[in-house]
Amino acid sequence: MVMSVRMAPPLPLIFLLVIHGVSSADWGVSYGHSHICALKDSSVIMSCNYTYPTEYQIRKVFWTRNPVKVGEEYPDLSKDPEHSQRLQYLGDKQKNCTLRLSHVTQKDSHEYYFSVIADKPDLSSLIKYFTTAEDNVKWIGAPGVSLTVTDLxxxxxxxxxxxxxxxxxxxxxxxxxxxxxxxxxxxxxxxxxxxxxxxxxxxxxxxxxxxxxxxxxxxxxxxxxxxxxxxxxxYPPKSVSVSVNGSGVIVEGDSVTLSCSSDSNPPAEISWFKEKRFLGSGRIYSISNISSDHSG
Known part of the structure; x- marks a missing residue:
């Protein structure tokens, strides 16, 4: 008896590809202060360190801030005329991302973020026909640094x-x-x-x-x-003095002006008396057509 053996068709070969170090968890930033209160016209140091997957190649690092209006793009502050002359990046493309912003004003009170543009890993050697729509990624380190500028x-x-x-x-x-x-x-x-x-x-x-x-x-x-x-x-009145205008002998029929001065704050209210009889108020007291009755 002759038996024939038929071979089953080959099953499709399945590969499971695991790529390590490309998850978003490997992107990270650490700011020295999450909130900074700075004095007007001073310089602000925003200390910062960051990490990223080693498979990526950093193309550009920059600082940005929250859009002023809804729908606006996050600006690169180094290209913003309001900031470019006052901004100095003190970091590198490896770990340090510290920023200095000088001559700050109340208009600089915003939320600031460190941002990275990096090239994606080259996977062509691992996956023959692997393609992506974009060849780089943009990452923003939020939440950022909240800056408040104050005066005194x-x-x-x-x-x-x-x-x-x-x-x-x-x-x-x-x-x-x-x-x-x-x-x-x-x-x-x-x-x-x-x-x-x-x-x-x-x-x-x-x-x-x-x-x-x-x-x-x-x-x-x-x-x-x-x-x-x-x-x-x-303070109360001190150094009170009275002076008489003119010089020489006063004769009957003349006019005489008496002046009172004192050092006080607020200015003193001055009253004039003759033998305890009230005559008037004010710094000046004038007597016209003087007679012997005014002696005293």
Whole structure:
């Protein structure tokens, strides 16, 4: 008996390709501060480190910020006229992505991100007919760095009485990220070098009338100075004196003007009396057609 054997048709050959190191989990960024509060006109350092899959080749690294309007593209700040002259990339194309932004203003208060454009891995040797629609990827390191730019304002009472103590405070809209030493100025921008205070306050003990004036504050090693505020010191009249106009002997029928002056804040209200009898108010008291009855 002769048996015939038929061979089954060959099954299709299936390959399972696993590519390591190309997942999004290998992309990462670490910012030194997630929130930065900086003083107007200062320089801001946004420290940054990043990682990426080794199969990718970095083509371009740059910083961007959130679009001002909905639908706008994320801009490359190095090509933005508002930033290009003030921006300095301190990093590299390997690990460091630190950025310096100088002369910041309130308009710079935004969310900033580090971004990478990289070439995709060459898989042609692994998959003969593998193709992609794009040959590079763009990656944005979000969430980024939130920058708030603030100015300084002096908070103080409008008036204080001579002999009292008063505390002036240098305030900002947010807590400054960098530790700062505050400097105080009075009158003609003369620094009060003996009044430096890390606690952003200036204490005037036993205030004198000479302490009245315009005060402003700043940070050491910064050029920005706050708007000045006026501190007024009130004190009672001192050095009161009365003078008579003219010179020589006063004769009957003449006109005489008496003037009263004093040093006080606010200006004193002056009243005139003759032998405890009220005559009038004001700095000047005039007598016309004087007679012997006005003696006293």
């Amino acid at each position: 304002q002096v908070e103080s009472p409008e008036r204080v009485t001579e002999g009292d103590s008063v505390r002036l405070t240098c305030k900002s809209s947010c807590a400054l990220t960098d530790r700062a030493t505050f400097i105080w100025y009075r009158k003609n921008s003369q620094p009060l070098t003996e009044r430096r205070d890390r606690n952003n306050q200036l204490l005037l003990q036993s205030v004198r009338r000479e302490d009245a004036g315009r005060y402003s504050c700043a940070l050491q090693e910064h050029t920005y100075i706050s708007p000045a505020v006026q501190l007024s010191v009130t």
